Amino acid sequence: MTGTAPLKRLYIKTYGCQMNVYDSERMADVLAPLGYGVTDQPEGADLVVLNTCHIREKATEKVYSELGQIKRLKQEKASAGGQMTIAVAGCVAQAEGEEIMRRQPAVDLVVGPQAYHQLPELIARAHRARGERLAADFAPDEKFDRLSTERRPSGVTAFLTVQEGCDKFCTFCVVPYTRGGEWSRPAEAIEAEARALAEKGVREVTLLGQNVNAYADPKGELAGGLAGLVRRLAKIPGLDRIRYTTSHPRDMDEALIAAHGEVPELMPYLHLPVQAGSDKVLKAMNRAHTAESYLRLIERIRQARPDIAISGDFIVGFPGERDADFEATLQLVREVGYASAFSFKYSRRPGTPASAMPGQVAEEVKDERLARLQALLDAQQRAFNAAQCGRELPVLFEKPGRHPGQLIGRSPYLQGVHVSAPDRLLGQIVTVKIGDASRNSLAGVLTSGELEPV
Ligand code: 5AD
Numbered sequence: 001m002t003g004t005a006p007l008k009r010l011y012i013k014t015y016g017c018q019m020n021v022y023d024s025e026r027m028a029d030v031l032a033p034l035g036y037g038v039t040d041q042p043e044g045a046d047l048v049v050l051n052t053c054h055i056r057e058k059a060t061e062k063v064y065s066e067l068g069q070i071k072r073l074k075q076e077k078a079s080a081g082g083q084m085t086i087a088v089a090g091c092v093a094q095a096e097g098e099e100i101m102r103r104q105p106a107v108d109l110v111v112g113p114q115a116y117h118q119l120p121e122l123i124a125r126a127h128r129a130r131g132e133r134l135a136a137d138f139a140p141d142e143k144f145d146r147l148s149t150e151r152r153p154s155g156v157t158a159f160l161t162v163q164e165g166c167d168k169f170c171t172f173c174v175v176p177y178t179r180g181g182e183w184s185r186p187a188e189a190i191e192a193e194a195r196a197l198a199e200k201g202v203r204e205v206t207l208l209g210q211n212v213n214a215y216a217d218p219k220g221e222l223a224g225g226l227a228g229l230v231r232r233l234a235k236i237p238g239l240d241r242i243r244y245t246t247s248h249p250r251d252m253d254e255a256l257i258a259a260h261g262e263v264p265e266l267m268p269y270l271h272l273p274v275q276a277g278s279d280k281v282l283k284a285m286n287r288a289h290t291a292e293s294y295l296r297l298i299e300r301i302r303q304a305r306p307d308i309a310i311s312g313d314f315i316v317g318f319p320g321e322r323d324a325d326f327e328a329t330l331q332l333v334r335e336v337g338y339a340s341a342f343s344f345k346y347s348r349r350p351g352t353p354a355s356a357m358p359g360q361v362a363e364e365v366k367d368e369r370l371a372r373l374q375a376l377l378d379a380q381q382r383a384f385n386a387a388q389c390g391r392e393l394p395v396l397f398e399k400p401g402r403h404p405g406q407l408i409g410r411s412p413y414l415q416g417v418h419v420s421a422p423d424r425l426l427g428q429i430v431t432v433k434i435g436d437a438s439r440n441s442l443a444g445v446l447t448s449g450e451l452e453p454v
């Protein structure tokens with residue numbers, strides 16, 4: 001296997017969370033030495049990987065409908081004398097295993113999230129004989145050890161997985177079953193990866209984990225959990241911005257709260273899902289927090305970092321949720337004031353405790369509650385964005401905009417910012433005066449200092 005191998009085309013479609021985005025990049029990295037180059041078109045690809053998400057039923061169904069379309073492309077390629085290999089990766093692969101190949105025989109191999117280092121071998125096997133290819137039972141540490149440490153970041157921002165899995169067992173959630181128990185990567189390995197990224201021009205990393213704030217160095221060499229890790233990474237030259245996602249309120253410790261007030265590289269944005277505002281529902285969800293304890297936690301975080309943008313996840317129509325429970329969710333949202341949020345209708349996932357609970361909520365009721373919740377969250381997001389107008393914010397320019405002469409960057413609060421700016425500012429953090437705000441983004445102008453010719 002050398003760089004002289006003819007270039008084969010690899011199409012990866014990613015569903016779901018940022019962890020999957022990261023995993024897709026790593027899959028591309030392990031396949032690169034075999035001559036696979038990434039394409040953004042599935043037509044004619046030699047290898048198609050669907051990196052799937054199982055968290056809600058809709059996400060799983062999408063995978064099967066996409067597979068139907070890919071199958072037609074595979075047939076087209078075969079009738080032209082070519083070969084297309086189809087792989088299903090990610091959490092659907094983990095949860096459904098061989099069932100996928102029974103439901104869609106065009107699939108050549110199935111690989112769970114812990115076994116991506118085996119992809120080259122699995123593909124080779126699939127090429128030899130198309131049949132059963134399930135590899136889902138590897139410990140995550142092996143996954144990281146065996147994946148090449150060489151990364152080719154595509155821009156100035158990058159994801160970096162520091163933790164995987166979850167032992168919280170929220171009663172609605174499949175993650176503890178598909179991703180397994182909580183496991184953290186050694187701080188040393190994370191630091192080495194972060195340094196390598198910074199040397200390649202990455203200015204911002206987002207530390208990823210299903211329960212990222214439960215991070216604990218497995219070698220015990222780094223103290224202070226995620227806060228310790230953030231402080232260590234903040235010292236890396238060139239790495240100016242650090243974010244992390246997703247957190248559980250239970251693991252939001254004092255050290256991490258303090259870091260938000262003390263580490264300038266740690267961006268003032270926190271995704272801290274609450275799921276619901278009714279204590280009865282939170283208990284049935286096994287969330288291990290109440291509405292009140294969540295609100296007090298937000299208060300403490302805001303004491304440390306008053307301007308922090310809070311984001312969250314919400315589920316409406318959890319089994320047993322009555323009108324009064326839903327009203328409690330709206331009330332909690334009003335009290336917190338979210339900068340952004342994701343909200344979902346409860347989706348019944350086979351094998352999870354909630355799927356067997358009495359009091360399943362009718363679809364129309366879920367629709368109506370979701371619409372009301374989203375209207376409130378949208379209004380809060382607009383208000384948060386509008387409040388930036390007139391402010392000067394440091395913006396990291398990430399990519400060219402749609403219009404010539406325009407760049408798109410991110411504010412500290414993760415808002416997209418559109419600015420007329422020369423390309424030479426790509427990858428730089430520049431002060432922008434915000435003039436305009438919409439629901440999804442901001443627009444602004446460079447302040448005079450940035451316009452000086454270089
Ligand atoms: N139904 C609806 N939403 C869910 N989530 C997880 N499981 C379910 C489910 N069964 C949502 C939660 C979680 C986010 C990633 O997805 O809000 O925080």
Ligand code: SF4
Nearest residue numbers: 166168169170173175
């Ligand atoms: Fe799922 Fe709950 Fe774990 Fe989040 S904390 S991944 S919702 S079980």
